[in-house]
Amino acid sequence: MALLQITEPGKAQDPHQRKRAAGIDLGTTNSLIASVRGGVTETLPDEAGEHLLPSVVRFTEGGTVVGLVAMQAAKEDPLNTIVSVKRMMGRGVEDIKGLGERLPYEFVSTEGGMVKLKTDAGEVSPVEVSAEILKTLVARGSETLAGNLDGVVITVPAYFDDAQRQATRDAARIAGLQVLRLLNEPTAAAVAYGLDTGHEGLVAVYDLGGGTFDISLLRLHTGVFEVVATGGDSALGGDDFDHRIAEWIIRESGYKDEVNPRQLRTLMMQARGIKEALSDADSTEVNVSVDGLEFSGQLTRTQMNELIADLVQQSIKACARSLRDAGDSVSKDSVSKDSFSKESVQNVVLVGGSTRVPAVRQAVTEFFGVEPLSDIDPDRVVAIGAAVQANILVGNKPEDEMLLLDVLPLSLGLETVGGLAEKVIQRNTAIPIARSQEFTTYKDGQTAMLIHVVQGERELVSDCRSLARFELRGIPPMVAGAARIEVNFQVDADGLLSVSAREATTGVNASVEVKPSYGLSEAEITDMLKASFDHAKDDIVARSLTEARVDATRVIEALQNALTEDGERLLQASDIELLQQAISVLQEVSETTDADAINEGVEMLGKASEEFAALRMDAAVRKAFAGHKLDELEESN
Amino acid sequence: MDFNQNYFEIFQLPVAFDLDVDELATRYRQLQASVHPDKFASATEHEKRLSLQWATQINGAYDTLRSDLARAIYLLELNDVHIEENPQLAPDFLMAQIELREQLDEIGEADVLDGSDGSLAKLETFKKEVNQHLGDYRSEFAAAYPDDVPVAQMAVYKLQFLGTLRASADKLEEKLLDY
Numbered sequence A: 001m002a003l004l005q006i007t008e009p010g011k012a013q014d015p016h017q018r019k020r021a022a023g024i025d026l027g028t029t030n031s032l033i034a035s036v037r038g039g040v041t042e043t044l045p046d047e048a049g050e051h052l053l054p055s056v057v058r059f060t061e062g063g064t065v066v067g068l069v070a071m072q073a074a075k076e077d078p079l080n081t082i083v084s085v086k087r088m089m090g091r092g093v094e095d096i097k098g099l100g101e102r103l104p105y106e107f108v109s110t111e112g113g114m115v116k117l118k119t120d121a122g123e124v125s126p127v128e129v130s131a132e133i134l135k136t137l138v139a140r141g142s143e144t145l146a147g148n149l150d151g152v153v154i155t156v157p158a159y160f161d162d163a164q165r166q167a168t169r170d171a172a173r174i175a176g177l178q179v180l181r182l183l184n185e186p187t188a189a190a191v192a193y194g195l196d197t198g199h200e201g202l203v204a205v206y207d208l209g210g211g212t213f214d215i216s217l218l219r220l221h222t223g224v225f226e227v228v229a230t231g232g233d234s235a236l237g238g239d240d241f242d243h244r245i246a247e248w249i250i251r252e253s254g255y256k257d258e259v260n261p262r263q264l265r266t267l268m269m270q271a272r273g274i275k276e277a278l279s280d281a282d283s284t285e286v287n288v289s290v291d292g293l294e295f296s297g298q299l300t301r302t303q304m305n306e307l308i309a310d311l312v313q314q315s316i317k318a319c320a321r322s323l324r325d326a327g328d329s330v331s332k333d334s335v336s337k338d339s340f341s342k343e344s345v346q347n348v349v350l351v352g353g354s355t356r357v358p359a360v361r362q363a364v365t366e367f368f369g370v371e372p373l374s375d376i377d378p379d380r381v382v383a384i385g386a387a388v389q390a391n392i393l394v395g396n397k398p399e400d401e402m403l404l405l406d407v408l409p410l411s412l413g414l415e416t417v418g419g420l421a422e423k424v425i426q427r428n429t430a431i432p433i434a435r436s437q438e439f440t441t442y443k444d445g446q447t448a449m450l451i452h453v454v455q456g457e458r459e460l461v462s463d464c465r466s467l468a469r470f471e472l473r474g475i476p477p478m479v480a481g482a483a484r485i486e487v488n489f490q491v492d493a494d495g496l497l498s499v500s501a502r503e504a505t506t507g508v509n510a511s512v513e514v515k516p517s518y519g520l521s522e523a524e525i526t527d528m529l530k531a532s533f534d535h536a537k538d539d540i541v542a543r544s545l546t547e548a549r550v551d552a553t554r555v556i557e558a559l560q561n562a563l564t565e566d567g568e569r570l571l572q573a574s575d576i577e578l579l580q581q582a583i584s585v586l587q588e589v590s591e592t593t594d595a596d597a598i599n600e601g602v603e604m605l606g607k608a609s610e611e612f613a614a615l616r617m618d619a620a621v622r623k624a625f626a627g628h629k630l631d632e633l634e635e636s637n
Numbered sequence B: 001m002d003f004n005q006n007y008f009e010i011f012q013l014p015v016a017f018d019l020d021v022d023e024l025a026t027r028y029r030q031l032q033a034s035v036h037p038d039k040f041a042s043a044t045e046h047e048k049r050l051s052l053q054w055a056t057q058i059n060g061a062y063d064t065l066r067s068d069l070a071r072a073i074y075l076l077e078l079n080d081v082h083i084e085e086n087p088q089l090a091p092d093f094l095m096a097q098i099e100l101r102e103q104l105d106e107i108g109e110a111d112v113l114d115g116s117d118g119s120l121a122k123l124e125t126f127k128k129e130v131n132q133h134l135g136d137y138r139s140e141f142a143a144a145y146p147d148d149v150p151v152a153q154m155a156v157y158k159l160q161f162l163g164t165l166r167a168s169a170d171k172l173e174e175k176l177l178d179y
Helices: A068-072 A093-097 A126-144 A162-174 A185-192 A238-253 A261-280 A301-330 A358-368 A381-393 A522-531 A538-570 A573-591 A595-608 A610-624 A630-635 B021-035 B045-066 B068-078 B091-114 B116-144 B149-176
Strands: A021-026 A030-037 A040-043 A057-060 A063-066 A107-109 A115-119 A122-124 A151-156 A179-184 A201-208 A213-221 A224-233 A283-290 A293-300 A345-351 A403-405 A412-416 A420-425 A433-439 A449-455 A465-473 A485-491 A497-503 A509-516
Touching (some): A030 A126, A030 A381, A040 A381, A063 A068, A115 A126, A151 A162, A151 A381, A162 A179, A162 A465, A162 A522, A179 A185, A179 A381, A201 A301, A224 A301, A238 A261, A238 A293, A261 A293, A301 A358, A301 B149, A420 A433, A420 A485, A449 A485, A538 A595, B021 B045, B045 B068
Parallel strands (some): A201 A345, A224 A403
Antiparallel strands (some): A021 A030, A030 A040, A115 A122, A201 A213, A213 A224, A412 A449, A449 A465, A485 A497
């Protein structure tokens, strides 16, 4: 007979079983890491007590530095100091030129399409730059939590396309992280406020950052959090407010010459200060003197509100549009389709430093008719929500019933005749989702076909984002139009796309060769992984061993937990015995230093437990319907 | 579990056009709450794969069943009846469609001349009429299915026409509201 374990009240049953999980907000300007500790979710500070890590990385021959130290070098060493790397993730050289601001870096186009930056430490991709930021945060996390992290949740903007999400995932891989989920930033913010346990209804997340605006509508219903619509404006933010104030100063000063970059920089910095001052005060002194541009005077909050009124209104318009979209996606019923009214929004969450501007708060309050939530620092709320979710996903709160259902932010389509994009999966469709599209050959005996996948809402392919080109090979030769090639698009819960294809009449699988338009190939990632150990070659071997062991531990734990929960209920004693034996085998192999053997063992244990996994899934589904009466079930047959 | 179940069977609902949308939504959430990949984030690879497959299947089924038109088309497919791309429709139906389309165009053009306020009111009336038609064809399908599949099929084509028309009306409305 097993002995009862007696633990201190309120403590976890086995302290070793509590996993270390963290949420990471990988931001354009600043990044944060947060974790749940002793029931409290908080962002983790560095040794100097700073929570925000400036998203700045400096590459020199002597090594890489991240954060404040790097930022301080930005002025003297702009070429090697990378700022705002998030805007370059999953992008090509042409995109970056189109960002509308001059970046000082030397860009190199790569075969994969994604841009690289020339530094004293060699060429680096935005993925590697982001990986450096992640490594710094994770080091902070491991130190604070006294041990390696078991898993992280990384947040991404809701509007991030497939290439940008993939780039973020790749960065995490290079940083050696176990990513539990990529979470949309607005969803994380709503989770931070615990709205998942609150009243049923719509939640609006209004996120105004320095350079981007996001609005998301989420619906809470019976404990399930559903993102019903996302929208926004990728070229609207607090920096635009600063611009308006700077323009006002130029007008008032009567300065007629062309403004030079130095003047503009000074004006923008002043404007930022004025904006922040007017968040508290009704008016503020303005004193500018730079290269002959002179002005002294007062700016009132009312005046500033007028200067930025149309920008604020622009964001409110995007809110109204999203409410319409939400109506579309919730009641797809083609007869009684009704859009959500503003009144259906019960909670509004503010995210981003620019929501501190009173005019913004007022406009949001007026539009939605509710006082927005702002108790949690709008700069930290996303990281905190990510930490809450990470804690659940890693398995620390098995009793938690919360479920987040996310949607595809941008439609996925294919290039058709005439450069038109045909949508295969519409935006705001719940993910994971799969759709198939059929193609045929246009030539006799044609055995290959090129398919171009794009993402976006516009009709022309040239106005959408190119995601990848797929070459289908091995189509059985037939007369033109006879082959039916079924291409299957699968989007996973992180919003990432994968593609497979088969010829429907013969059932032959066509091989799909993926060439991401702005991504990294598997080989490039491996190279980067190796490069990050340049100075210690042995580390590669050590690292793959560590990874293999971590994997083995994870799989063993997952299976053991499953056996404890459902083993006796679903399996014969002999099957349990076999699985236990398989676990022991893997445990023994894990003690050796042979990474390949461990990986093989992990795979074998996975195979051995496949049937059990299927049984568990069935049981889970049965449980979902356990509340329904039997006659209902019979009715359906 | 069986991936060959039809969409109604997944939700353990009777195979029929009329369906309780709220009940469907409740069952959808119950199912996702037990199979969604978030529930298996720390599970074995095989469990993760199964969970992804199931969550995908359930999302697809839910998307189809909750829309009247998609559900109608799906029901026909279960009867091995497929929707044609260029169906033959009655001339008087097509005439009525052309007239409705012209009405909508006029509302859009009037906006350029005399501002959007009057146009919005007209559009409101127009959309009511379209919704009325949609309701009629919906009933037509419900009455015909499954006994008279050809009539049900015709109703689907009509629903498709009116659906496209309403999408155009929605687009115009967005334009008039300056979204």
